Amino acid sequence: MHLRVASFGIRALCGEGLKGLSMGKESILVRGNGTLSGEVKISGAKNSALKLMAASILGSGESVIHNVPDISDIAIMSDVLRRLGATVCREDHSLRIDASGVDSFSTPYELVSRMRASISVLGPLIGRFGQARVAMPGGCQIGARKIDMHLVGLESLGVMFEVDHGTLIASTPDGLHGSHVVLEFPSVGATENMLMAAVVAEGVTLIDNAAREPEIVDLCTMLCAMGARITGAGSMSIEVEGVPLEDLHPCEHTTVGDRIEAGTFLAGGALTGGPVTVQGIDPEYLRMAILKLKAMGCDVACGEDYVTVKREGDLIAADIQTLPHPGFPTDLQAQFMLLSALAEGTSVITENVFENRFMFASELMRMGADITLEDHHAIIRGVQGLQGAPVSSTDLRAGAALVLAGIVAEGYTTVYEIEHIDRGYEDYVGKLRSLGADVVRKESEERV
Ligand code: EPZ
Numbered sequence: 001m002h003l004r005v006a007s008f009g010i011r012a013l014c015g016e017g018l019k020g021l022s023m024g025k026e027s028i029l030v031r032g033n034g035t036l037s038g039e040v041k042i043s044g045a046k047n048s049a050l051k052l053m054a055a056s057i058l059g060s061g062e063s064v065i066h067n068v069p070d071i072s073d074i075a076i077m078s079d080v081l082r083r084l085g086a087t088v089c090r091e092d093h094s095l096r097i098d099a100s101g102v103d104s105f106s107t108p109y110e111l112v113s114r115m116r117a118s119i120s121v122l123g124p125l126i127g128r129f130g131q132a133r134v135a136m137p138g139g140c141q142i143g144a145r146k147i148d149m150h151l152v153g154l155e156s157l158g159v160m161f162e163v164d165h166g167t168l169i170a171s172t173p174d175g176l177h178g179s180h181v182v183l184e185f186p187s188v189g190a191t192e193n194m195l196m197a198a199v200v201a202e203g204v205t206l207i208d209n210a211a212r213e214p215e216i217v218d219l220c221t222m223l224c225a226m227g228a229r230i231t232g233a234g235s236m237s238i239e240v241e242g243v244p245l246e247d248l249h250p251c252e253h254t255t256v257g258d259r260i261e262a263g264t265f266l267a268g269g270a271l272t273g274g275p276v277t278v279q280g281i282d283p284e285y286l287r288m289a290i291l292k293l294k295a296m297g298c299d300v301a302c303g304e305d306y307v308t309v310k311r312e313g314d315l316i317a318a319d320i321q322t323l324p325h326p327g328f329p330t331d332l333q334a335q336f337m338l339l340s341a342l343a344e345g346t347s348v349i350t351e352n353v354f355e356n357r358f359m360f361a362s363e364l365m366r367m368g369a370d371i372t373l374e375d376h377h378a379i380i381r382g383v384q385g386l387q388g389a390p391v392s393s394t395d396l397r398a399g400a401a402l403v404l405a406g407i408v409a410e411g412y413t414t415v416y417e418i419e420h421i422d423r424g425y426e427d428y429v430g431k432l433r434s435l436g437a438d439v440v441r442k443e444s445e446e447r448v
Contacts, residue, residue, distance in 0.1 A: 027444035028415040028429060030406030032388055035436035036268045039277040039306075043069035043426045044093065044255035048215035050117045051192050052222050052253060053077050053097060057084065057124040058196065059226050061250035062098040068255055069093070069426045072419070076115040080107055084121070099250070102128065109135035109166060115423075116145055119189065122170065123196030126159055128245060132170040136163065141394045143354040149183055149190035156181045157194070157201050178203030178242055186211040186236070186324045192219055199228040201242040210238045213325040214285045218256045225251035257281035257305075260331040260397070261425060263289045266309045267335035268404045268435070270298045271342070275310035276435060283307050288328045289336075292318055296339055317345030317382060322353050334360040334401040340380040341369035342408065349378045360398035363391040367409055388413040396424040403428065407437050416444065 044067035054077070056063040068074055070093065078088040078095070085102040088095060105125045112118040116137035125132035139145045151161055154170070156179040162169045178201050183190055191211040196219075198205035210216070212234055220233035227248045229241040262281040269276025270293050283290065283302035290300050293309055295318040301308045317340060322330040330353040340347035341364055351357045361371045361378055366389050370381040388411035393399025399421040406413030415421075418441070421428055432439050 025416070025444060026418055026441050028403055028418050028421070029440050029442050030388070030403055030409075030413040030415065031438040032406060032409040032411055032413070033436070033438045034272055034408050035438075036272040036276055036407060036432065037274050038435045039279055040265050040431050040435060042257045042262045042265070042278050042280040043067070045069075045215055045218070045258040045260075046071060046073055046424045047188070047213075047258075047260070048218040049074060049255045050077050051120050051215065051219050052255060053081060053095065054120040054124050055196055055219060055222055055226070056097040056099050056250070057081070057086070057102055057121065058099075058127050058199065058223075058245070058248045059250035060100045062096055062100075063226075063250040064094055064096050064252040066094045066252070066254040067257075068095050069258065071422060071424055071426050073115055073117065073423045076111065077118065080111050080118050080121060083107065083111060084125075105129040105131055106133040107135060111135075112137050116140060119147060119150065120192060122150065122168070123154070123193035126154065126170050126172065126176070127197045127200045130172045130175065132168070134168050134170070136166050136168050141359060142357045147189070149185065149187045150193045153181050153183065153190050153194040153207070154197055157197055157205065159197070176201035176242070178205040178240075180206045180208070182208040183210060185209070188213055188216065191216055191238070195219060195223065195230070195238070195240065198240040198242060199223055199230070200245045200248065201240070203242055205240040205242065207238045207240070208236065210236055211324060212236060214256055214259060214282070222251060222253040225253055257285070259285035260329065262286060262307065263329065263332040264335050264397070264400050264404070264425075265431070265435075266293060266307060267332070267339060267401070268407070268432070269309040270296065270311055270315070270339055271404055271408050273311045275308055277306055277308040279306045281305065281307060288326060289332055292320060292328065292336060296343060315339055315343035315382070317343040317347040317380075319347055320349045322349075322351050324353065330354055330357060331397050333357060334398045335404065337361060337371070337378060337380060338364065338401050338405050341371065341383060341386070343382040345382055347380045347382075349380065351376045351378070357395075359394035360401060363394065363398065363402055364405060366391060367405055367413070385410060387411060390414045390416065393417040393420040396420045400425055400428060403432065403439060407432070407439070414444065
């Protein structure tokens with residue numbers, strides 16, 4: 001079997017012969033051919049587009065958002081907006097969202113439980129209606145994902161909260177008013193929810209220790225295009241001068257490129273030697289990741305909207321601390337742990353953002369990586385090579401990294417639970433195949 005498949009590649013294995021498999025969950029089958037080279041177009045940023053969609057609630061009329069990735073999280077957020085009364089139509093990678101029909105301020109548990117990012121409608125619903133009923137989001141594999149900072153920040157703007165059987169009930173008995181808030185941690189979600197309420201608060205709001213991610217800047221750019229008055233986006237202090245809700249209007253906006261998707265493919269290029277070029281991304285968004293690629297022995301070239309990585313020598317061990325932007329992104333931690341697993345020497349990766357984001361390590365160890373976990377540190381001793389194995393995605397970034405691991409592993413790797421990957425990567429298999437990887441999606445009736 002192995003010999004037969006090796007000669008024909010994976011397509012033969014997953015060709016007609018296996019058509020009869022009963023419909024089961026899909027998985028990704030990877031044949032380790034060590035190849036990723038070429039150019040790949042990066043999609044719009046999932047972690048911006050979701051919030052841009054939520055912000056459209058504030059403009060009564062049709063907004064158009066371009067460069068929206070075709071991924072399952074976007075489909076879920078579209079359902080959330082439709083449930084609120086909006087119409088959402090996709091035209092290729094653009095979304096037409098008409099929020100004039102939004103007549104509800106409630107989002108049910110069955111939608112929020114499918115995607116915790118639905119909590120991003122909390123701020124705009126309060127902005128538009130002065131109230132909201134949003135199911136409390138649960139945690140996930142990588143952590144508790146609390147929203148206490150969202151609530152403290154919104155309370156400073158005059159919002160009052162009750163919790164009724166898992167539903168958050170927000171009200172503003174005295175309306176929304178400006179405030180000087182210092183966030184305990186530069187939370188991306190808390191910054192975003194505060195921004196989408198503060199834009200219509202009476203007076204000026206100053207958010208100190210605000211998140212500085214590029215997706216925050218993208219949201220502020222769209223809010224300003226709708227008529228909001230925001231300065232300092234991308235810095236630790238963001239100032240919002242509230243305007244009346246009726247002054248906010250729909251707009252047309254293009255989502256920034258997805259720096260995490262780009263970083264994922266760059267890690268793939270570093271892994272195989274490349275060269276891999278990611279097109280449609282501002283290199284400025286990836287400064288720390290690029291610094292680490294260079295420290296690990298890669299050559300990196302940057303243009304206005306692309307980054308190219310290649311490597312001739314061995315990968316070199318490098319320590320990494322994940323931190324809020326502009327620090328090293330936690331969403332690239334798994335991908336760079338994979339690089340460390342095959343680097344010369346020992347690396348220490350410290351995860352400072354989420355309390356439980358090392359599950360990927362245990363899957364990688366099943367492929368032969370040598371990793372010791374100590375609290376929020378991972379000590380990774382480089383090995384000569386990895387062996388293909390059946391593995392499971394624990395979150396979308398770990399899943400994407402496991403597929404990359406399969407590309408450089410000896411033999412075959414099957415990655416299960418790939419619905420996680422589909423949440424955040426548009427056509428991940430197709431893009432990898434365009435770079436020469438031997439990967440296919442397949443129905444998997446059972447785990448082997
Ligand atoms: C966003 O999550 C992203 N998700 C995450 O990407 C990303 O990892 C994270 O920002 C950090 O960059 C989306 O944008 C949809 P946080 P968010 O609020 O907003 C704690 C991916 O892979 N915290 O900055 O939830 C929290 O538990 C995903 O695309 C509180 O304790 O991140 C976490 O430990 C994964 N209380 C830390 O702060 C709060 O009120 C960072 O959270 C809020 C957050």
